[in-house]
Amino acid sequence: MKNSKKIGLRIMALIIPGMAFFTSCVEQPLEDDNRLIGPNVEAIGDLKVSEFFEWKTTTEITVNIEGLPMDVGVNRKLALLTASGDEIFAGSHKMHEDFEMSFDLPQDIKSITMKYGKIEKTAEIIGKGVSFDFLTVVVDDVES
Amino acid sequence: MKKIIIVSFLMGMMGFQSYAQENAVKNDAELGSTNAYRALCWSLGAVTASNADGTMINGDYTFRTNQLTNSSNYASWMKSPWMILEKGEISFVTRLDGSAGGDRSIIIQYIPFDPKDEEYGEGKEVKFDTFDFPNPINNQTTLHKVTAEVPDELIGKTVKIFFSFVGSGGTARAGVDDIYIPGKYVSDPSSNCFPKVEIKDTDGDGVSDEEDDYPNDKFRAYDNYLTPKGTSTLMFEDLWPAKGDYDFNDLVVNYMINRITDAEGDVVEVLIDLIPRASGAGYSNGFGIEFTGISPRQVLNTSGSKIKSASIHEFMENGLESGNDHATVIAFDDVDNVLKHPGGGALGVNTDPKFPIQRVEKMTVIIYLKHEGEYNKDAGTVKLKEISMDNFNPFLIVNQKRSVEVHLPGKLPTAHADKSLFGTKDDNSNGEETSFYKGKDNGLPWGLNVTQSIPYMVNKVDITKGYNLFYKWAASGGKVYQDWYLDNDGYRESKVLLNAQ
Numbered sequence: 001m002k003n004s005k006k007i008g009l010r011i012m013a014l015i016i017p018g019m020a021f022f023t024s025c026v027e028q029p030l031e032d033d034n035r036l037i038g039p040n041v042e043a044i045g046d047l048k049v050s051e052f053f054e055w056k057t058t059t060e061i062t063v064n065i066e067g068l069p070m071d072v073g074v075n076r077k078l079a080l081l082t083a084s085g086d087e088i089f090a091g092s093h094k095m096h097e098d099f100e101m102s103f104d105l106p107q108d109i110k111s112i113t114m115k116y117g118k119i120e121k122t123a124e125i126i127g128k129g130v131s132f133d134f135l136t137v138v139v140d141d142v143e144s
Numbered sequence: 145m146k147k148i149i150i151v152s153f154l155m156g157m158m159g160f161q162s163y164a165q166e167n168a169v170k171n172d173a174e175l176g177s178t179n180a181y182r183a184l185c186w187s188l189g190a191v192t193a194s195n196a197d198g199t200m201i202n203g204d205y206t207f208r209t210n211q212l213t214n215s216s217n218y219a220s221w222m223k224s225p226w227m228i229l230e231k232g233e234i235s236f237v238t239r240l241d242g243s244a245g246g247d248r249s250i251i252i253q254y255i256p257f258d259p260k261d262e263e264y265g266e267g268k269e270v271k272f273d274t275f276d277f278p279n280p281i282n283n284q285t286t287l288h289k290v291t292a293e294v295p296d297e298l299i300g301k302t303v304k305i306f307f308s309f310v311g312s313g314g315t316a317r318a319g320v321d322d323i324y325i326p327g328k329y330v331s332d333p334s335s336n337c338f339p340k341v342e343i344k345d346t347d348g349d350g351v352s353d354e355e356d357d358y359p360n361d362k363f364r365a366y367d368n369y370l371t372p373k374g375t376s377t378l379m380f381e382d383l384w385p386a387k388g389d390y391d392f393n394d395l396v397v398n399y400m401i402n403r404i405t406d407a408e409g410d411v412v413e414v415l416i417d418l419i420p421r422a423s424g425a426g427y428s429n430g431f432g433i434e435f436t437g438i439s440p441r442q443v444l445n446t447s448g449s450k451i452k453s454a455s456i457h458e459f460m461e462n463g464l465e466s467g468n469d470h471a472t473v474i475a476f477d478d479v480d481n482v483l484k485h486p487g488g489g490a491l492g493v494n495t496d497p498k499f500p501i502q503r504v505e506k507m508t509v510i511i512y513l514k515h516e517g518e519y520n521k522d523a524g525t526v527k528l529k530e531i532s533m534d535n536f537n538p539f540l541i542v543n544q545k546r547s548v549e550v551h552l553p554g555k556l557p558t559a560h561a562d563k564s565l566f567g568t569k570d571d572n573s574n575g576e577e578t579s580f581y582k583g584k585d586n587g588l589p590w591g592l593n594v595t596q597s598i599p600y601m602v603n604k605v606d607i608t609k610g611y612n613l614f615y616k617w618a619a620s621g622g623k624v625y626q627d628w629y630l631d632n633d634g635y636r637e638s639k640v641l642l643n644a645q
Binding site for chain 2 (some may be wrong): 042043044047048049050051052053054055056057058060068069070071072073074075076077082086087088089090091092095101102103104105106107108109116117118119133134135136137138140141142
């Protein structure tokens with residue numbers, strides 16, 4: 001009985017440090033929810049960042065617009081807006097010309113709206129870009 | 145009506161690039177997509193752009209109807225865009241696919257413009273010609289070039305030409321290609337394809353009053369703000385190249401930049417609204433902005449800087465600072481010009497809650513790039529994309545020492561910076577573009593740019609004490625808590641923040 005107790009204690013003595021070792025090696029996920037929000041306990045003196053971190057609070061987004069395939073003689077205001085209605089671009093644009101421009105936008109902006117005359121389209125930002133065209137997709141009522 | 149049977153109709157693909165410049169509207173189906181034609185204001189019902197052999201006429205695509213077993217003019221149809229017709233012949237090439245059928249015809253109609261129809265602007269269609277495929281329909285695949293004279297009463301009128309494909313019995317379909325309609329294209333695809341209307345353009349710059357931010361100024365057309373959500377905040381430390389206390393309040397300046405463009409898309413003026421909010425320093429710091437890549441010669445003039453009489457800076461005739469490779473404006477050469485010290489032994493201005501908050505005032509610096517349409521022809525105009533966050537390079541000038549500049553991390557110094565300071569003390573600048581103005585041991589910056597107006601730190605309290613998620617954001621390389629500066633629950637510690645504005 002005494003022997004089995006001793007063996008049990010020895011096994012525990014081996015297992016517990018082992019568990020601690022393996023636990024400390026498990027990569028912790030980045031905190032991406034609000035659980036850790038609260039009075040800050042991290043000191044600036046401990047903060048080290050990658051030399052490649054750009055310290056930007058914006059992301060560069062490229063907006064592409066495919067123009068119409070033919071010149072229809074329309075040149076008017078093209079406006080690009082955020083979901084909250086803030087204009088990020090305004091300029092005259094010929095409807096048959098392609099458009100490409102990059103914008104540094106706050107990182108909470110997830111979609112862009114294009115306005116051109118009566119045409120208004122909203123598209124999600126995918127990766128670092130967003131694309132538009134002037135087409136209206138209609139399903140043809142044709143027989144196969 | 146002439147009906148010409150063409151045994152061998154050889155017509156090359158027509159690579160039309162313009163509707164606006166031609167005196168005819170043409171359609172050869174080669175865009176291969178009905179949605180592309182709809183965007184050009186054609187309307188199609190039960191007709192598709194097809195590469196099926198049975199109805200192919202030429203090129204890679206031909207319009208292909210449904211099986212024509214219906215006498216309704218809306219069973220299978222095409223409508224042209226709105227046009228002002230001219231004298232001449234409407235023409236197209238057509239064929240059947242060889243399947244069986246009773247009769248097959250193409251009705252040619254026009255639709256007058258009717259403003260009372262708010263959806264399409266269409267009045268009642270009027271038939272003015274018909275093409276009947278010769279019988280028998282069975283096994284018929286002959287190409288026919290069909291022409292129809294534009295009726296005299298339609299010349300100069302705004303109409304659509306409406307083709308209806310009709311028939312009875314069987315399964316035969318028609319192919320249609322190389323449509324030609326004499327006249328001017330007047331549809332506006334940006335206005336539900338209604339006919340173009342005269343725009344009100346008071347200043348005559350080509351931008352309608354409705355869409356012009358400056359309807360009475362032909363040299364200005366659009367406002368374009370560099371950041372979309374109002375003012376942004378710049379915050380600096382001033383002990384560079386030594387590390388500071390990271391309260392980022394040695395100079396706090398809000399900014400909003402409007403790049404005013406004209407109808408050609410050239411930047412006419414750059415309006416820089418600045419609100420110096422705080423100076424937590426004992427130093428007499430200055431503040432400038434370089435627009436990297438913009439030549440000083442492209443700038444006609446500047447205004448609005450606050451420069452003291454015995455300035456350390458030298459200026460060009462156009463108001464930019466002399467001796468720089470890129471256009472550099474000194475907004476103020478001494479923070480004392482723009483923020484009044486409260487006295488009473490305060491170390492700085494608006495950074496110690498024990499002292500009253502001093503009034504802050506907006507100042508506007510303007511960089512003029514075009515004046516009444518004129519610009520420096522040798523240097524060229526500046527396009528909107530040339531003034532972006534990428535080449536916005538604001539900097540602090542430390543305590544009246546022109547050669548000591550503090551820039552945002554990763555930004556390059558101006559030509560006046562003392563290069564011998566780089567890489568000394570705590571600075572990591574080593575010539576690599578991304579290395580400038582970052583801490584040697586920790587990668588921390590001496591300046592921050594936040595695209596919102598945010599409170600700044602009380603003197604001597606580092607930024608992680610006021611913004612609870614700043615540490616996590618920075619430590620993650622910006623992957624988490626990208627919104628660390630927002631006023632969300634638990635994000636800020638207001639007791640160590642000040643908000644002069």
